Amino acid sequence: MATLHSEDQAIETSEDVVHVRQRVRARAVEIGLSLVDQTKLVTAASELARNALEHGGGGIARIEVVNDGHRRGIRLTVEDRGPGIADIQLALKDGYSSRGGLGLGLGGAKRLANEFDVQSRPGEGTTVTIARWR
Amino acid sequence: MERIPILKMGRYLLVTIQVDMHDRLALTLQDDLTERIVRDAAKAVLIDISALEMVDSFIGRTIANIAAMSSVLDAETVVVGMQPAVAITLVELGLPLKGVRTALSVEHGMAVLKARLLSDDERHGDATQ
Numbered sequence: 001m002a003t004l005h006s007e008d009q010a011i012e013t014s015e016d017v018v019h020v021r022q023r024v025r026a027r028a029v030e031i032g033l034s035l036v037d038q039t040k041l042v043t044a045a046s047e048l049a050r051n052a053l054e055h056g057g058g059g060i061a062r063i064e065v066v067n068d069g070h071r072r073g074i075r076l077t078v079e080d081r082g083p084g085i086a087d088i089q090l091a092l093k094d095g096y097s098s099r100g101g102l103g104l105g106l107g108g109a110k111r112l113a114n115e116f117d118v119q120s121r122p123g124e125g126t127t128v129t130i131a132r133w134r
Numbered sequence: 135m136e137r138i139p140i141l142k143m144g145r146y147l148l149v150t151i152q153v154d155m156h157d158r159l160a161l162t163l164q165d166d167l168t169e170r171i172v173r174d175a176a177k178a179v180l181i182d183i184s185a186l187e188m189v190d191s192f193i194g195r196t197i198a199n200i201a202a203m204s205s206v207l208d209a210e211t212v213v214v215g216m217q218p219a220v221a222i223t224l225v226e227l228g229l230p231l232k233g234v235r236t237a238l239s240v241e242h243g244m245a246v247l248k249a250r251l252l253s254d255d256e257r258h259g260d261a262t263q
Contacts (some may be wrong), residue, residue: 009167014156021154021188035181039188043227046190062139094228108227 004072005065011049011078012058013124020049020061024076027065031072031134041074041132045111047105048078048128056080056126073114073133080127087122092118138163140170144249146244147171147209150182160196167200171207174245177254178247179204182240184215201234210250211235214243 005027009020024045028038045061052059059080074106078125085091092107106128110116120126136159141148149163167179181197183189189197201211203238214237224231237243 014158018154018156025187036219037224039217040226041189043190043223045137046188046192047227050190050192102167102227108191111226111228112223 001069002067002133003064003075004040004067005062007090009061009063010058010081010134011061014050014053017046017049017053019033020045020063020078021062024059024074025028027063027074028132031065031074033074033132033134037132037134040112041076041130044109044130045078047109047112048076048130051105051128052078052080052082052126055081068133073131075131077127077129079125081125084122084124084126085118086122088118088120135162137166140166142170142174145175145177145195146247147174147176147179148182149180150185152185154187155193157192161195162199164196164203166233168203168207171204171209177209177251179209179211180240180247181211181213181242182215182243183213183220184217187217189216189220189224191227191229194224194227194231198231198234210247212237212243212246214238214240 007023009023010016011020016060024041025038028041049061059078062077064075066073090096092110094104094107109130114133115131117129146181170176173213176237204211214236216236235246237246
């Protein structure tokens, strides 16, 4: 897979969550994602960025325009250095929340993306990658 | 401090969200609105979200909270103007905003609130006669 463009956005404050949304939106518009697909991707980005801020104590979002040879897409990687997730299957369940939230963040982001991957080890932080194709 | 303006018109409070809200701003709106419902003895709240290009779980929950809180304070809330792409995404996210009264436009929303206020007045009239 070729990366055509890449940019990073730090996630340190709740304003940064908005910045992640806006930058993902701009790239999604650029590659011609439909309005519904843009909205799904931006919403998923918002959930992941907030997770990194609330659970990971902040982190970084990498927004990439990628090409797999047939089509273009947006890949978003959100990485934090927080406590990590001990049980990923449990964390993906709707309604599961370690901090009193709605517990829709991770599972919701998975549903809103075409591709989803989460890597996490307790004590070493969490990296979530999603992609949405045109 | 950054705030979303709340307009008072008789017994109505009107809010138009024109900015991409960060979480603290959404919480400030929730606090401000509940305070204004009590201070202005408002009976109806109309929240226009037609300019919102995205509603995620936090903003969705805040909207649901505002509706629930205003109901406890004897005011009715109507959320108007949700974009179709936002509605599709919210349902897929798993947050169908149950318990939140919605209408397609400001006009429809005002009609809903007006009907509610009228029936309240009639009931109140009956009780006092």
